[in-house]
Amino acid sequence: MAKAAAPAPAAPASAAPPRAPEGRSRDVMMRMWRDWLSPHWKRLAVNLMLIGLVAGTTSAYPLIIKNALDAFETRDVQMISLAPWLVIAAVTAKSAALYAQRLQTNKILSEVDRNLQVAMYGALVRADLARLDREAPAATASRFTTDILVLHTACEKLITALIRDGLTVIGLLGALLWIDWELTLYALAALPAAAIPIGNIGRRLRRIARRSNEEAAVMAGRVAEGLGGIRLSKTYRLEGYLADKAGETFDSLRRLRVRAADQRARIDPFLEGLAGLGLAVIFWVIGTRIASGENSIGEFMAFVSSFLIAGQSLRGFGTLYAEIQQGAAAGERIFDVIDATPAISDRPGATALPRLQGELRFEDVSFHYGEGVPALAGVSLTIPAGAKVALVGRSGAGKTTLMNLIPRLYDVSGGRVAVDGHDVRDATLESLRGQVAVVGQDAVIFDDTIARNVGFGRPEASREEIEQALRDANAWDFVSALPEGIDTPCGERGLRFSGGERQRLTIARAMLKDAPILLLDEPTSALDAESEAKVRAALDRLAEGRTVVVIAHRLSTIRDADLIAAMDGGRIVETGRHDELLERGGLYADLHRLQFREGA
């Protein structure tokens, strides 16, 4: 069992991350503003000015057009020669402002993206295992990519489009009212009615967006799962199975995207229709007025061009609403992660443990992962300081679960776990976990140098201490042969080293940590004989003077254990030394016979 006590700091049980209730997009976006955007208010204010410039120059177009057309009619030569320069000035100012504003917006939002990612990652590495268990790592990773991108786009639109189009509409509306207020009211009469259908479309889009983002996360999980197990998949000819399984998520994502596109596509024609209606009203009213000589062509042109530009900006509002709904759905998924408070944390008044002797006691411990059959029930066991105890039992018996309770990767559901008489829940996590070292079947190596990987055991350790730990762990022979020695990068997951070498690096890390309690999930079971001998010698040296709890898969390795606890169905069914248990003829003797026969 590789899921054993990984060195992850996190822990605990319980509750699904809180989900913002449906229909609260405004809350999500308000929170976005309050917590993440408002700290940049100074730069946003500059942005606002730039947006004002864009909106102002856009609103100037119709006025220039009106004056130019009037000048053509009155043969006003000065105005006619000025008009092209006015247009050039307006266009230049608008282009420069647009460029600066886009760049500035994206600079701010990229910073916000980074801050959200930092907060999410921080929350995740501190999160309870129970929470991390619920989602595939690649699916969680998609919150850092897809959801961040969707939220970024929504915020960009919100800043740019809402304010720019808003100011443009206000400016143009002013121009329209100034040119002809009566006609303006006629032309815009139908506008308020548009809010209802657009609101409905937005709500539907938000639901679809939330499901799409979840489905995208599932897809990322399946792709990673398929590629992660590609060696095995090839030997079992699973290509078709994997393609079908991933294909299902591609398909459902496609369906959701089409549904979203269908909703979004409804907005434009709807608004186009409304604008057309307004234009018809204008033609009808103003046409009659021109015929009767009440209005000039210049007034007509200015009014119509203002109306058309305002219509375009208004249409921007319609799609903006949809975009914000999608952003809010992504924001919820991001805040779900940030908000998850770990259930396993320091209690108020938790005390820092002194250096432990290493006595471990399980008192009537029960544990269940969720609803259903308990993984542990009524487990009582005392392990004296400095003893070596082996947990044995069939797969699923509860060995890993029991071990995980010691550093509080999970908390007991009933009973208690005590170290030197202190309930582990009353101790600070730092002082508890600082005194427990773990070596598991999976040698966890990060993409960093050997020195850093080993140094995690004791961050303040000197290079000499790291080298000594490598010697004690039988790792110095291969490390010293490397041209860069302990500064050699390990590569992703340490894959440039063999399984046995990786194990010895993790043993060196535990050596350096020098913790009184050592948890081993028998790390030699996957190694060849020579490698195993080296790792075993290193482990023996590591175990000296510490309390050792080992999950034993090969019973030959635990003959010398001070105590063997045989587990079955979440209970300890017998305890004793190797010889005693063999003689008793119970579960341990059965397991032993089975392995002996397999070995033979």
Ligand SMILES: Nc1ncnc2c1ncn2[C@@H]1O[C@H](COP(=O)(O)OP(=O)(O)OP(=O)(O)O)[C@@H](O)[C@H]1O
């Ligand atoms: N993260 C989890 N979520 C839900 N159930 C779990 C989880 N981990 C283990 N279990 C269940 O708890 C029970 C005990 O599992 P545990 O991993 O402790 O067994 P084990 O004795 O270590 O087995 P193995 O030797 O195969 O690793 C099993 O029924 C298992 O299915």
